[in-house]
Amino acid sequence: MSELLADDPEWADVVPIRQYEDVNPIAPIFYSEEYKDATDYFRGVLKTGEMSPRVLRLTERIIRMNPAHYTAWQHRYKTVIALKIPLEQELELMNEIATTFLKTYQVWHHRRLLLTALNSIDAAARELEFLKTVLRADAKNYHTWSFRQWILAHFNKEGRLWAGERAYIEDLLEQDVRNNSAWHHRFFVVFASGVRLGDEDRDQVLRRELSFAKEKIALAPNNSSAWNYLRGTLEHTNTPFSALAVFVEPYTTSQPPSRGTDDVVDLDNPPPSAGAQLPATPALEFMADIYEQEGGNATGKAVEIWKSLANEKDVMRKKYWEYRIRNALSNA
Amino acid sequence: MVSQLDPTPTDGYGTSTSSLQRETEDIITRHIPTQGTAHAELQKKLHFEFLLRNLRQGFPERYTSQDASQPWLIYWTLHGFSILGVGLDDQTKKRTIETLLAMQHPDGGFAGGPGQAAHLLPTYAAVCSLAVVGRPGDGGGWDAIDRKKMYDFFMSLKQRDGSFLVSHHGEVDVRGIYCLLSVATLLNLLTPDLLAGVPEFLATCQTYEGGFCNASFPGWAFEADDPEAPSDSPRTYDPSAPRPPLGEAHGGYTFCATASWVLLQPYIKLYPSAAGDSGSSSTPAINTRALLRWCVQMQGLPIELGGFKGRTNKLVDGCYSWWVGGCVVLAETLLGVAGTHESVPEEHHEENDEDGQKAWDDADDSLFNRKALQEYILCAGQHPAGGLRDKPPKPADAYHTLYCTAGLSAAQHRVIPSEARAKAVISAWNASQAHAKDGTAYAPSSDAERERLDELRKRIFAHAMSWSEEEGTAVYVGGAANRVNATHPLFNLTVTHSDGILSYFYGQTPPSRYANKPATK
Ligand SMILES: [Zn+2]
Secondary structure, three states: OOOOHHHOHHHOOOOOOOOOOOOOOOOOEOOOHHHHHHHHHHHHHHHHOOOOHHHHHHHHHHHHHOOOOHHHHHHHHHHHHHOOOOHHHHHHHHHHHHHHOOOOHHHHHHHHHHHHHHOOHHHHHHHHHHHHHHHHHOOOOHHHHHHHHHHHHHOOOOHHHHOOHHHHHHHHHHHOOOOHHHHHHHHHHHHHOOOOOOOOOHHHHHHHHHHHHHHHHHHOOOOHHHHHHHHHHHHHOOOOHHHHHHHHHHHHOOOOOOOOOOOOOOOOOOOOOOOOOOOOHHHHHHHHHHHHHHOOOHHHHHHHHHHHHHHHHOHHHHHHHHHHHHHHHHHO | OHHHHOOOOOOOOOOHHHHHHHHHHHHHHOOOOOOOOOOOOOOHHHHHHHHHHHHHOOEOHHHHHHHHHHHHHHHHHHHHHHHHOOOOOHHHHHHHHHHHHOOEOOOOOEEOOOOOOEOHHHHHHHHHHHHHHOEOOOOOEHHHOOHHHHHHHHHHOEOOOOOEEOOOOOOEOHHHHHHHHHHHHHOOOOOHHHHOOHHHHHHOOEOOOOOEOOEEOOOOOOHHHOOOOOOOOOOOOOOOOOOOEEOOOOHHHHHHHHHHHHHOHHHHHHOOOOOHHHOOOOOOOOOHHHHHHHHHHOEOOHHHOOOEEOOOOOOEOOOHHHHOHHHHHHHHHHHOOOOOOOOOOHHHOOOOOOOOHHHHHHHOOOOOOHHHHHHHHHHHHEOOOOOEOOOOOOOOOHHHHHHHHHHHHHHHOOEEEOHHHHHHHHHOOOHHHHHHOOOOOOOOOOHHHHHHHHHHHHHHHHHHHHEEEOOOOOOOOOOHHHOOOOOOOOOOOOHHHHHHHHHHHOOOOOOOOOOOOOOOO
């Protein structure tokens, strides 16, 4: 890496172009010699439009020093296509770069372009596996998740690619029930992207998802991710919140109900765990929403809950809860 | 009151998210001053020196990662100065203009650096920077912006689903849409062709949580447009096909989508059935109540000093002070709760020290906790050596320095659309000037279309110009010495700078903002 292109006879025919020719730039970056050298030659190459194996090496060199250099990625992609480089080989080569720079947009976008051009189900399946290893290192990486969803959407009709997703999500939530990215992915798979194979019975899907969310809420009742999923599920299916009143009620009291060993467990309404810190704020909010939707006399009950949130249980959002009160009363 | 600093409940069920959360709460708690926040000080001088060092001496080598974001480095620094109330000398302005123009791409738009490809994000940063340092005329930078080519560049990025690529061979991303719409608004480049389908696209980026993600998937709804599909297949849009959001609700994207949505309001009203190629006739809509809920849910607990998070179950971070804290007023505006009431008596202004808590509550109509957000920025966001940051013990950087100070500004000042101001601007509207200044060479298909476009231009301009600070509602944690300048909630420029560049590119001379105010001493 340390050798400069300026000293390399292979590059002698390229005229390097300095970044600023006749401007004394404000706020300059103090680049390393290697970076300056590589980008000077890159500008030279861009000017002539050269696409060659050495240009591939040059773009890789720049990307390793600055993976956000979108122009280097752009030119690399054009070169890969022009030289008919086997796309699988390019994907392989990029694996290590992807894991090193997983927070960079361009890393994932390049893979997306390659997968689109490859148009191979096998490659997509391998990619999904590769993304699992990446998400093992960073379970909430935004671009990785976004890319995973793109792959599934792009190969929408390939049931085989989609088949393992719910089980994978359940694994991840087993490890960390507060992983909001995994919750979002579940919504993507179950609701946002149409009806998957085996999910044709939508009533059954709704029941399944509600029990799933309820079970996870019971485990950690203050987990907003699970509550948001529950709300999203109800809204998406136009199910009134009141359908869950019996479930939510115990989460709004300050004492978890005592659980004798011989109690009949109500599978539809799992109670809060023994360690639950109650009342859970998201449960109070949910209950107030039930009352607000009910309207009439119930509005007063919603207002009571919002008052307790505003003045005691969730004072950070005082202004918001007061707004909810004003809003409900003006609509009543 | 120790009870107020309860940690986030873990329900006796720890996971990696909750342990990281707990560690962060421990660190932040240690930054709560023992004597309270009433005297927390904004280290203006240190931040000024931090910015000046970056501008004059330059950025250390680790900023090589920003080599493709050079206009951003400049924008963060320049607007940082503006928020802190610092002007620049003519020589610095000249050098800055020359540096920015070196990044204008010969085929339109601005690039991340000289010789790089044009890209929507640096285009926004460069144009906003020119709004700060530029002016009309020779060497002023504004007339050197090739608007026709920029418009053509924008159109070359347009996708069938209404979205835009951020660059050729680049990705689709609502940040790019926001940057494009901001620039097109500031530079008078809006046309129905440019905007077709954009509202529909944005609406599909809202997730079940209420916030927005980075992009939705276009494929199924637009499958018939697939160039590889048999040519006899009907080129129609299937409105029933899902366009799923890719990625979860996120602060940065939520701000960009919401600000775009606000900017598009006049277009949505004037072109109700223009859904671009999508052929859909229903007016696109977002769930504004869910948006507001999501934004306020992102504000951390007292133990996190009320900083903002960027996603559910993630950590507070100073930059979301702007992206999410600054988004609340936009959601309020969409809900119609950001009242346009004018002129509370001026004396109300600075009575918020010592026993000022009461006055404060009366004055404060915002739906997030402005006081707490200021506390986070002042106590956790400032680096002791100057500059601002994500959270302790992280170093300061140029990006967080801007978005923390912009967030502080949004928490101090309530800037909302003023109907009176919009009316004043419209009363002075000169349609032929605005038309003559159009930068696109777009030719409407009929006289009626021309009139509709003129109307759009007028409403967009008047709306952009109408944002004003609501009198008597400023609040300064730590006292008025911590005051920073207000910033435009849509563009993140001071209104002086946005007024200036807007007026020039629409050929207008709007009445002064301060003309009809009673003189105060
Ligand atoms: Zn940040």
